[in-house]
Amino acid sequence: STSGAGSSAEANGEKPEDGDEKAPSPEEVSFLRKVLRERLVQNKNEVEIMQKDPNSPLYSVKSFEELNLPPDLLMGVYHMGFNAPSKIQETALPMLLADDKTNMIAQSQSGTGKTAAFVLTMLSRIDTKKPYPQALCLAPTMELALQIGQVVEQMGKYMEGLKVAYGVRGNKVARGQKLNDHIIIGTPGTVLDWSLKLRVLELKKVEVFVLDEADVMIATQGHQDQSIRIHKNLSRSCQMLLFSATYDDPVMAFAQVVVPDPVIIRLRREEESLDNIKQYYVTCENRDAKFRALSNIYGVVSIGQCMIFCHTRKTAAWLAEKMKGDGHAVALLTGELMVEQRVAVINRFRDGKEKVLITTNLCARGIDIEQVTLVVNFDIPVDQYGQPDCENYLHRIGRTGRFGKTGLAINMVDGPRSMSQLGKIQDHFGKKIAKLDTEDAEAIE
Numbered sequence: 494s495t496s497g498a499g500s501s502a503e504a505n506g507e508k509p510e511d512g513d514e515k516a517p518s519p520e521e522v523s524f525l526r527k528v529l530r531e532r533l534v535q536n537k538n539e540v541e542i543m544q545k546d547p548n549s550p551l552y553s554v555k556s557f558e559e560l561n562l563p564p565d566l567l568m569g570v571y572h573m574g575f576n577a578p579s580k581i582q583e584t585a586l587p588m589l590l591a592d593d594k595t596n597m598i599a600q601s602q603s604g605t606g607k608t609a610a611f612v613l614t615m616l617s618r619i620d621t622k623k624p625y626p627q628a629l630c631l632a633p634t635m636e637l638a639l640q641i642g643q644v645v646e647q648m649g650k651y652m653e654g655l656k657v658a659y660g661v662r663g664n665k666v667a668r669g670q671k672l673n674d675h676i677i678i679g680t681p682g683t684v685l686d687w688s689l690k691l692r693v694l695e696l697k698k699v700e701v702f703v704l705d706e707a708d709v710m711i712a713t714q715g716h717q718d719q720s721i722r723i724h725k726n727l728s729r730s731c732q733m734l735l736f737s738a739t740y741d742d743p744v745m746a747f748a749q750v751v752v753p754d755p756v757i758i759r760l761r762r763e764e765e766s767l768d769n770i771k772q773y774y775v776t777c778e779n780r781d782a783k784f785r786a787l788s789n790i791y792g793v794v795s796i797g798q799c800m801i802f803c804h805t806r807k808t809a810a811w812l813a814e815k816m817k818g819d820g821h822a823v824a825l826l827t828g829e830l831m832v833e834q835r836v837a838v839i840n841r842f843r844d845g846k847e848k849v850l851i852t853t854n855l856c857a858r859g860i861d862i863e864q865v866t867l868v869v870n871f872d873i874p875v876d877q878y879g880q881p882d883c884e885n886y887l888h889r890i891g892r893t894g895r896f897g898k899t900g901l902a903i904n905m906v907d908g909p910r911s912m913s914q915l916g917k918i919q920d921h922f923g924k925k926i927a928k929l930d931t932e933d934a935e936a937i938e
């Protein structure tokens with residue numbers, strides 16, 4: 494290795510690939526988000542509704558009681574610990590549960606209550622006395638399918654005799670066997686095999702069809718085709734629902750194919766902003782000097798929890814060792830970890846077992862940790878072409894209105910190139926990034 498401890502990232506031209514760091518796939522990011530999500534994401538925006546019939550009355554509900562759910566299902570909702578519908582649920586549930594079986598395309602960011610909404614819809618549409626599949630849900634991966642199944646099993650806890658089957662790889666069924674489960678959750682390939690090849694379920698009898706994580710789904714070409722083939726074999730009276738965390742042309746084009754005559758509802762993501770963030774930069778000659786500057790900051794400022802972003806896995810690991818040497822309890826999150834290991838690292842940090850989380854650009858995708866008070870860009874975020882990555886910068890340090898708290902961001906600059914990158918970021922947001930003298934770190938308090 495040419496990068497001695499004293500050389501700067503700029504001087505040795507480190508690239509993310511140097512540490513074999515791979516970006517997590519959309520499926521992985523989505524799964525991480527779900528596993529890490531403990532509660533609803535707050536959002537102050539209004540739900541937008543694009544209705545098929547502008548004359549039909551629209552109403553939203555403020556409580557689950559208003560939905561006239563069967564008692565066993567309402568008990569299931571309480572069992573989940575839900576008191577009131579989330580924002581998207583307030584609008585979506587009355588339409589989803591209505592007798593006319595409204596088709597719906599719904600988009601909102603992860604964590605806003607989409608899964609709970611469609612699980613409730615599926616459960617409300619099935620009759621456990623009928624021994625065949627009446628609800629079908631497609632998800633992009635086995636892990637996500639199992640995750641949805643957990644919600645079904647919790648919410649359906651009081652529905653007597655409820656049976657769920659997972660149409661995922663490795664789950665074997667015999668040709669011609671007739672499934673007596675009420676709900677099937679699976680990935681497109683296996684569900685297609687089960688229904689059209691092995692004929693263990695009759696798509697014509699399905700009353701409600703859900704396509705979850707449509708945006709992740711279409712990232713895999715085969716999934717899109719398989720979903721469309723499944724969809725073609727459903728009955729015309731089947732209720733069709735599609736959920737997505739994003740709302741771009743490819744998703745909507747796909748959505749319009751699988752969901753005829755839909756109501757479209759959207760909850761726009763609340764914009765992150767830099768308004769309550771104090772932004773600073775420090776200039777350092779090299780990596781060692783950056784580490785010393787960081788130590789100085791720690792020496793003077795009382796810091797709650799801190800996330801530090803490095804460009805490569807190698808730098809991240811190096812810095813973790815240096816900080817441990819200084820007596821800090823450090824968590825290290827890098828790309829070689831398995832998903833379960835990532836979840837464990839993030840959860841330990843969230844529980845406060847470590848106060849410092851060091852990670853890489855790529856690896857941090859999809860994780861939000863609210864209680865962090867200091868973000869350090871040990872390296873300025875850049876995209877694969879070495880251009881300043883403003884979106885990533887905002888995502889690392891920005892806050893949405895809900896937190897209200899002020900935050901502190903410190904950028905470490907180690908030469909003219911990173912200085913110019915940071916300058917572009919400053920210009921982009923039109924917010925001053927002030928120079929910090931780490932010998933005089935009291936200045937930041």
Ligand code: ADP
Pocket residue numbers: 530531532533534573574575576577578579582601602603604605606607608609610
């Ligand atoms: P999404 O599918 O949009 O990612 P989820 O349905 O998984 O969102 O909900 C995110 C988190 O919020 C989950 O932990 C879920 O149990 C919880 N949740 C969902 N709906 C409610 C509600 N009405 N009240 C409280 N918590 C909720």
